[in-house]
Amino acid sequence: MVTIKNEYLTAKINELGAELKSLVCNDTEYIWEGRSEVWAGSCPLLFPICGGLKNDKYVLNGKEYTLEKHGYIRFKTFEVENKTDDSVVFLHKSDNETKEHFPFDYELRVIYTLNEKTLKIDYSVINKNDNTMYFSIGSHEGYYTPEGIEDYDVIFPQNETLNAYVLYGNLLSNQQLPIIKDQNYLPLYDKYFTVDALVFKDLKSKSATLRNRKTGKALRVDFPDDKYFLLWHKPNSPYICLEPWDG
Known part of the structure; x- marks a missing residue:
């Protein structure tokens, strides 16, 4: 778990999926903690698809691939590429396992930055192929409503x-x-x-x-x-x- 903080906010992000697990301001927790008996997620990242496909399958260039609902990125461990007190950059690179489901080379960065009472989240997707890479990206942010x-x-x-x-x-x-x-x-x-x-x-x-x-x-x-x-x-x-x- 990686922690970043400033005068107002403290954020905790899991290297698994680069998922935000906690955001505290004035002793108030704003993020759903995740409970397996209810919903285990907190703020999972969705990539390279948001939502689902019929039978979890698609065809590209005549070849059939399997891709589960919301993609696989929430199950991948990210590298911490750079960190300061109030920011962190997570990096995930495609590999042979990801290309079994999504046949592209890419680099995905998730950048968390605190600025006063704001948490900014940026996504950077770099296509390392010569051809077009089709993808979706989204956030599934769960907020605590006690x-x-x-x-x-x-x-x-x-x-x-x-x-x-x-x-x-x-x-x-x-x-x-x-x-x-x-x-x-x-x-x-x-x-x-x-x-x-x-x-x-x-x-x-x-x-x-x-x-x-x-x-x-x-x-x-x-x-x-x-x-x-x-x-x-x-x-x-x-x-x-x-x-x-x-x-």
Whole structure:
């Protein structure tokens, strides 16, 4: 586990998957710790695919490959390439094992940087091939909601009309479920998550704030370059995932 800190924040990141496991501010933990009986993840990185494929298979240049839901990167141990008190760079390089599932040479860096009360996470993917490398990358950030999610809402900087794409198993359908109309906040309810995640595409807003309506505590997730934004939660569990995806 690697720890970075500044005057306001302390973050702990696991070398396995370069996964954020803790973010503390003013003695408050904001990250879901992960429990195997509920959901073992905290903030896993998704690469080289976000979501799933039919039968976990795809064909490229006439050859069939197997690639599990959300890819394999969360199970890979990263090298710490560089570290300071308030930043760390994790590096993963493709190898023979990854190329059995994703036949490309690449370097993936995950950079964590603290700046006052902000944790910035950057992804750098370098294609080491001569040909095009197709991939998706995203974050599956789990935030701790000890009172239950129904004390929380998600606030957007712009009014949104949100229709969530419906998931069937691992697959995204064209069916949409109306969630909010021309408003900038989304109250969270367990009932939204009885099937799976809420998948939103092409939001006008490029950030979302998770707010506890009773305490006023809040955190903001910025996603300036991501095409998709998801919310996911296991009903009756004390966490909510805010997930920016791209690709």
